[in-house]
Amino acid sequence: MKPYLRTKDYSVTGERFELVYDPNFKMLSTQPQPQDLNRYYESQSYISHTDANKTLIDKLYQRVKKYSLMKKVGLISKYCSGEKTLLDVGAGTGDFLLKAKKSGWDVQGVEPNRDARLLAEGKGIGLSTSLHSLPNRKYAVITLWHVLEHLPNLEKQIENLVSRLTDKGTLVIAVPNYKSYDAGHYGPYWAAFDVPRHLWHFSKESIQCLFAIYGMKVIKVKPMIFDSFYVSLLSEKYKTGRQNYFKAFAIGLWSNLKAVGSKEYSSHIYILRRA
Structure with missing residues (x-):
């Protein structure tokens, strides 16, 4: 089969x-x-596992992350049905669960990376290593913030996730969108391809098709407007070897402006419930 695109691992192995x-x-x-x-994943540049805050990109990431945590907790509260039970898959260093816990949620999380789990434990958030090691219970909300694209055996993983939702439970998934303007602009240098850590690359149609098999329906799609800026910063570095802050900002802004009409943002949040 002819490949859609050829690219490489820019951050670790080449x-x-x-x-x-x-x-x-x-x-x-x-x-x-x-x-x-x-x-x-064995790289200090993999920021979601390290809480890095040294470079300008790190600092921008952490600043946006702090704002996003507040918005994410507000989002799940809006769509929660029943008890405030939350499972976060791919919880990283635990900041989202910590914020949710402070807002009254009963939280559990999964994170396979040992270093990230240790950082979370230092914040008082204990994480399991896998879905299989969790207790046999159901959750009102399950979240995957830029995690679905990392999961091997995708269909089996989706089946497992859906089985852990309460009858009126909500699944919240954030993933990059390969049909966005910035993806098309940067092509093989688009940082959100992030091969091979990203095993799958989704469009809005992808999410609808995949989850319909398991009786789930997309009830809302929300843009992640900051992603185009952060991804463009990394993409410029991959493409030119330089940061090119002004150009990256321009491309990120233009991607968001184009998406006002096309509805194809750099990343989307999908809210799903049983059909």
Whole structure:
């Protein structure tokens, strides 16, 4: 099958990969998919596992993250049905769960990365290593903030997630959108392809197709307007070897402006419930 795009791992190994289009789910998959993914996360530049706050990009990320945490907790509160029970998959260093806990949520989280779990524990947030190690219970809200694209055995993972929702539970998923303007502009240098850590690359149609199989329906799609700026900063570095802050800001802004009409933002949040 002819690849949709050829790109490489810009942040850790420099290895090359292909993105292959799946017409059934209208999504891209990274090929080949390495058997051992752990070594591709072994980098201090992987900010969601480190709480890094040294470079300008780190500082911008942490500033936006702080604002986003407040918005995320407000979002799940709006769509919560029943008890305020929350499971966060791919919880990183635990900041979202900590914010939710302070807002009255009964929280649990999953994070396979040991260093990230240790940082979360230092904040008073204990995390499980996998979904399988969690107690057998259901949750009113399950969140995956830029995590679904990382999960191997995707369909099995989705089935497992849906089975852990209460009957009126809500699934909240944030993922990059390969149909956004900034994705098209940067092509193989688009940082949100992030191969091979990102095994899957979604569009709005992808999410609808995938989750419909498990009786889930998208009830709301919300833009993540800050993502285009952060992704463009990284993409400029991958493409030119320089930060190019002004150009990255311009591309990020233009991507958001284009999306006002196209509705194709750099990343989207999907709110799903049982159909």
